[in-house]
Amino acid sequence: MIGESTIKWDALPKADGSFLYPSDLLRPEMVHVRVLRAQRPHALILSIDTSLAEQSAGVVCVLTHADISGLNRFGLIAPDQPVFCDSRVRFVGDVVAAVAAETEEQARAALVRIKIxxxxMPALLDPKYALEPGAPQLHDGGNLCHHVDFGFGDIDEAMTQSAVVARVSYATGRQEHAYLEPEAxxxxxxxKGRICVICGGQNPFADRVQLARILNLPEDKIWVSHPPMGGAFGGKEDLNVQAYIALVTQKTGRPAKMVYDRTESIAYSVKRHRFDVEVEVGANASGDLTGFRAKLLADTGAYLTLGPGVMVLAAEHASGPYRFMATQITGDxxxxxxxxxxAFRGFGNPQAILGIEQAMDDLAAKLDMDPITFRCRNLLKQGDRAGAGHILHSDATLGRLAEQASRSHLLRAPERRAAVSSATGIAFVWQGFGLGSGAERGSSVRLCRENDGRFSLELSQPDLGEGNLAAFMQIAASTLECKLEHIVLHNGSTDHTNSWSTVGSRSIAVTGSAVLKAAEAVRTRVNxxxxxxxxxxxxxxxxxDAPLQKGAPHAGYAYGIQLxxxxxxxxxxxxxxxxxxxYLDPGTVISPKGVEGQIEGGFAQGLGYALSEELALSGGEVQNNRFSNYILPTIRDVPPDIRTILVxxxxxxxxxxxxGIAEIGITPVAAAIANGLARLTSQRYAKFPITPEQIIGSGGIE
Incomplete structure (x- = not known):
């Protein structure tokens, strides 16, 4: 059964519309919750008056910072973001108050009656200015959230041995997750008297830890469940609705519901980090890489969130799967x-890989070498030191992929028909899976053979829509040599065995391996x-290995080539x-169709990242907060001829x-497209996404 494409356990109810997502859930006597946001990027709060809102029709309660008995902060790495701002707001989406009412319309009407x-205060809107003297200081420790300094060897000496050097500078945009189901x-x-929260999220145990602090309750007095939801892509790792509905229930004893509308989700939810990148790469006359130097700057916004982890992974991967004499990689x-x-699918790697992969094409051109041959000549092997400074424990398997990719019909010369020119772009990619050294906590699962002969599989990890639960069931059924329908799944809550989070392409490699071990142990006893x-x-x-910094290096990497x-x-x-x-090396494949779906879905997101998706901000406020003006790729934009070749x-x-292959599909897309475009225009572009206005304005079209 491992290696077969089976029908997912939830496919039919999702197809016929009977499946209940978090946003579909209802309970008797439920109140509706809406929050009041600051609507200004940086300000002090002088006063808050909720009296008129409290008198509004249908209002059950109005909450502010004064109603929190616990810690008025949350955050995955450190609790630095206010649940309700009490004295200062740091971005337009900061929450100042919440209203619970009998209907959503009454809650919205009451919000406008809160007087603040x-x-x-002066707003800091340009990350390049953040560390300059005189910049507004957003936190007591200043504006530097995190610093990374990776590398090895004498970079200056290595660069002197270069016959050719490629330099690439660019900025990337803020990308919206655009999940089908918003935060709910x-x-x-x-x-049992517990406050219960059912919501879209990626780790019920991490949510519970934060909620316990906020509610000032023991963790065993809180139950969190993350049932299958309509997408996340990293955007539901951080708390969104959880604290507000839990506080309302704690205050009133009544069920509470909150669902972001689409404009709220686009305008105020977390996004992909904007990066500014400078890369310098050298090679000698024989085609061997010499030195790699990169400088990365990431805008994490108002609060810590997962900014340090994103930068650590970006810096770890910035030099690509290639061997150098010396490297220097810094990031702020x-x-x-x-x-x-x-967090967003790829977790910093899509931003970073653009530098090395564009530079590799430029170096190959300067050396008059085939770009695939040039890359393969410099691939990391077991025992080599990667750019971040760690030793690779197994070969980068891109050579085997390149053997197949080199025979592709896409590797043909540029063509021109009327006013349309075409060419092929190439990108190699590596993507660490799991949470990296110092961050990966591992997964526990429980497997039982019940008295009726069926098998119960219990784990806490949620399914975000990618089908990890179906894969876990396949692993168990294949190992136990039973039918798939004999596996009964219990998952997604803090009452279940802690398998930690659905993030970082860790589900199959880490939790799937725990399922395998449990199934083998049960099978031994049955036999x-x-x-x-x-x-x-x-x-x-x-x-x-010992961490370079928390989150790096990774225990293993997935490899791919995109044409x-x-x-x-x-x-x-x-x-x-x-x-x-x-062309992808996924290791052991549980479901071929599942792998293809991940790669194709990632490609569609990467296409938007490369060519159209960017949040436009003015004064810190998102200007394109609708799908009518935030331009996502549609079925007309994704090529009908898209293939995934597994090696x-x-x-x-x-x-x-x-x-783990959940992220690798998105990571190389923008780089491959940029390399294809450069073959047509002989231009590099300083900003992603690359828009028609940039292309025409660059002078690359005659």
Missing amino acids: IYQD GISFVDE VVYTNTGNAS AGEVGRIEETAFFSPTM VRVALDEVTGNLSVTEAET STPEPSNPLGAR
């Missing part, structure tokens, strides 16, 4: 008043003739992708032999 007097949840008190994460940035109920709990966490055929309309500057191929090599870092 602000004293506006419901809260209530259960029969800074605070600004531009909103909040946090020994043991009767009755059998229960086994298994834990798996990969062996890690795209781009078409440029020389009249309008419109750039499209007509064909795409991804599997077992991954040695886990017993399942699997590589």
